[in-house]
Amino acid sequence: MQIRQLTQPTAADMQALCEVLSDCVEGGASVSFMQPFTQDKARSFWSGVAQSAARGERHLLVAEDASGIVGTVQVVLEQPENQPHRGDVSKMLVHRRARRRGVGEALMRAAEQAARASGKTLLVLDTASAEAERLYQRCGWQRVGSIPNYALLPQGGYCDTVYFYKQL
Template sequence: MTLDLATTAPRIRVLSGVADAQIRQLADVLIDCVEGGASVSFMLPLTPERASAFWRRVGEGVARGDRVLLVAEDAQGIVGTVQLLLEMPENQPHRAEVAKMLVHRRARRQGIGALLMQAAEQLGRERAKTLLVLDTSSAEAERLYARLGWTRLGVIPGFALLPGGEPCDTTYFYRALA
């Protein structure tokens, strides 16, 4: 029997730690997104060393319990990721922030972003969070969040820079968890 892996749904899972092989794969996803124009805190050129250093810091946060790291994997490895930032001020124990929702360009338009976001929402509920917040500079991501039931709050013009240096707007969303 032949299995067409291109149509097999990706596996979403929580990483309890971040090994070197995972850091390399996560760095590849981050670099691909930045090279594709995503405004996700990094400027061009994004070297593998800088991307790997970022994921090592994320791994340290995972180890401390400050954040949860989810990944989407297909037959070739990690193709997407999202983080749930849990470390909030003491007057905000009920909320978490969704950060760095990234999907490699080779795996887009396959529902991976939606699967990652649904998993992040479920993890928020499991951790007794009643409110999630996020920001994005991507019109494509805005459509995804709206489709998933997130509420758009508004836009801050010129909030960040695109990887090539051009200013971009940022849109804020929230999701009340039932």
């Protein structure tokens, strides 16, 4: 497996990112989207992310195996002026067929490294996934707390979110 940063994703990269996002939404992940989830929604989302990455506002990292892109994570660098030291980890997604193979951990380590290289000393994230909570704790992240009924699951119904931080 290889991790690489995308600053100007190709059409093939964009299609693969759409497939990963679609798989996660179809699998029930609370990642800002509702079902039915269309390819147009996926393309629109990744187009905005790609533009932001090209402007240097975020790092867009992908994990690839022999079959192509199987996971992704972002570090949002653009923060309010009183928080230049902080970044947000966003949309840590791993295709269901690639889970439990170290992809998520490799992406998180790469996200932390990219954040450090950009001068960030604090990272924050939230998740609605118990599996992701275990991953973040294994990676040394500190659980802050839970907010009940924070968002909706893709098929409907409320879910809680749990916030984490890590000092770099």
